[in-house]
Amino acid sequence: MNNNQAFIDKLRTSGLRPTKQRILIAKNLFERSKTFHFTVEKLNKVINKKGSAKVSLATIYNTVEAFTKAGYLKEILTSKSKSYYDTNIKSHHHFYDEGTKELTDIDYNQVKLSKVPVPPKGKKIKNLEVIIRIQK
Amino acid sequence: MNNNQAFIDKLRTSGLRPTKQRILIAKNLFERSKTFHFTVEKLNKVINKKGSAKVSLATIYNTVEAFTKAGYLKEILTSKSKSYYDTNIKSHHHFYDEGTKELTDIDYNQVKLSKVPVPPKGKKIKNLEVIIRIQK
DNA sequence: ATTATAGTTTATAATAATTCTAAACTATAA
DNA sequence: TTATAGTTTAGAATTATTATAAACTATAAT
Ligand SMILES: [Mn+2]
Ligand SMILES: [Mn+2]
Ligand SMILES: [Zn+2]
Ligand SMILES: [Zn+2]
Numbered sequence: 001m002n003n004n005q006a007f008i009d010k011l012r013t014s015g016l017r018p019t020k021q022r023i024l025i026a027k028n029l030f031e032r033s034k035t036f037h038f039t040v041e042k043l044n045k046v047i048n049k050k051g052s053a054k055v056s057l058a059t060i061y062n063t064v065e066a067f068t069k070a071g072y073l074k075e076i077l078t079s080k081s082k083s084y085y086d087t088n089i090k091s092h093h094h095f096y097d098e099g100t101k102e103l104t105d106i107d108y109n110q111v112k113l114s115k116v117p118v119p120p121k122g123k124k125i126k127n128l129e130v131i132i133r134i135q136k
Numbered sequence: 137m138n139n140n141q142a143f144i145d146k147l148r149t150s151g152l153r154p155t156k157q158r159i160l161i162a163k164n165l166f167e168r169s170k171t172f173h174f175t176v177e178k179l180n181k182v183i184n185k186k187g188s189a190k191v192s193l194a195t196i197y198n199t200v201e202a203f204t205k206a207g208y209l210k211e212i213l214t215s216k217s218k219s220y221y222d223t224n225i226k227s228h229h230h231f232y233d234e235g236t237k238e239l240t241d242i243d244y245n246q247v248k249l250s251k252v253p254v255p256p257k258g259k260k261i262k263n264l265e266v267i268i269r270i271q272k
Numbered sequence: 273a274t275t276a277t278a279g280t281t282t283a284t285a286a287t288a289a290t291t292c293t294a295a296a297c298t299a300t301a302a
Numbered sequence: 303t304t305a306t307a308g309t310t311t312a313g314a315a316t317t318a319t320t321a322t323a324a325a326c327t328a329t330a331a332t
Contacts, residue, residue: 016308016309017298017299017300017308017309018299019298019299019308019309019310020298021309021310022309039289040290041289055310055311056310056311056312057290057311057312058290058291058292058310058311058312058313059309059310059311061289061290061291062291062309075216077213077214077215077216078213079213080211080213080219080319081288081289081318081319082288083216083289083290093253095253095256095259097259098262104256106253110251110253111249111251111253112249112250112251113247113248113250113266114249114250115246115247115248116247116268117229117231117242117247117268119231119268119270120231120270122272123231123233123270123271123272124270124271124272125268125269126234126269126270126271127268127269128266128268128269130249130264130266132252132253132255132261132263132264133261133262133264134255134256134259134260134261134262135259135260135262136258136259136260152279153280153327153329154328155279155280155281155327155328157280157281158280175318176318176319177318191281191282192281192282192283193282193283193319194281194282194283194320194321195281195282197318197319197320198280198281198320216290217289217290217317217318218317219318219319273332274332275330275331275332276329276330276331276332277328277329277330277331278327278328278329278330279326279327279328279329280325280326280327280328281324281325281326281327282323282324282325282326283322283323283324283325284321284322284323285320285321285322285323286319286320286321286322287318287319287320287321288317288319288320289316289317289318289319290315290316290317290318291315291316291317292313292314292315292316293311293312293313293314294311294312294313294314295310295311296309296310297308297309298307298308298309298310299306299307299308299309300306300307301304301305301306301307302303302304302305302306
C-alpha cells in the first residue's frame with residue numbers, strides 16, 4: 001500500500017524533502033481522477049477532517065507555494081479575496097461561477113482566438129487564458 | 137471654475153450626497169483625458185498628496201465601491217493581493233504587465249473570439265474579458 | 273433662515289488571507 | 303549513530319479591506 005513514489009518525486013523536484021505531512025498533501029492534491037480546483041482553506045479542510053492526521057496550515061501554504069513554483073499546480077486569479085489553485089497544469093480556460101464560486105475547466109480548443117493584439121515593444125505574452133464569468 | 141455638475145450627477149445616481157470629499161474623489165477619477173487604472177492605495181496617494189485637502193481612506197474605499205456598484209467604475213481582477221479599478225467602463229480587454237503591475241487597455245475589437253463554449257445549463261455568461269499577462 | 277434628521281466623515285478597531293518567526297522536531301548524509 | 307540542514311508548528315505579524323461609532327453636514331421641512 002506504499003505507492004508514494006510519484007508524490008515523493010514531485011516533492012523532490014520541487015526542492016522539498018518528502019516528509020509525512022508533504023506526502024499527505026501531495027496525495028490529496030494529485031491522487032485524483034479529476035481536476036481539482038481549490039483554495040488553501042478548502043484543501044486545509046479536506047486534509048484536516050475528522051480523525052485524520054493533522055497538518056498545520058503553514059505547511060499547507062508552503063507546500064502549495066512550492067508545487068506552484070515547480071509547475072505542478074497553477075494559480076488561477078479569479079477572486080478578490082482568495083487564491084485559487086488548479087491541479088490541471090495544461091494551458092486551458094475556465095468558467096467561474098459567481099454564485100457558487102466554483103471553477104470549471106474549458107478545454108483549450110473550445111475557445112478560438114482568431115485575433116490577438118501584439119504586446120507592447122519589449123514585452124512578451126506570458127499567458128493568455130480566458131476566464132468566463134457565469135451566473136444563473 | 138465650478139463645473140462640478142457632472143461629478144455631482146454621478147454621485148447622486150450612485151446614491152451618494154455630493155460632499156466636498158466625494159466631489160474631490162470624483163474629480164480625481166473622471167476629470168481625465170485617458171483611462172485611469174488604479175488601486176485604492178494609488179488613488180489615495182493621488183488625492184492626499186502634498187498640501188491638498190485630506191480625504192480619509194475609508195471614504196475613498198466607500199466611494200469607489202459605490203461608483204463600482206453604480207457602473208461608473210469597473211473592477212479588474214488581476215492581482216492576488218490588491219483590487220484594481222478602471223474608469224473605462226466599456227467592455228474591453230487588458231494587458232497586465234507582471235513586472236510593473238500596470239494594466240493597459242486593449243480595444244474590444246482587437247481580440248476576436250471565433251469560438252466560445254456554451255455555459256453549463258441554467259447559467260448565463262455574465263462577462264468575457266481577456267487579460268493577457270505580459271513581461272519582458 | 274432655522275432646525276431636525278438622515279446621511280457622512282473620520283480615526284481607529286476588527287477581520288481575514290497570507291506570511292513570518294523561532295523553538296521543537298526529523299530526514300539524510302557522513 | 304550522529305551531526306546538520308531542513309521541517310513543522312503555534313502563534314505573531316502583516317496587509318488589504320471592512321466595520322464602528324462619535325463628531326460633523328447636506329437637505330428638507332418648518
Ligand atoms: Mn482582502
Ligand atoms: Mn493577501
Ligand atoms: Zn482548471
Ligand atoms: Zn481598462
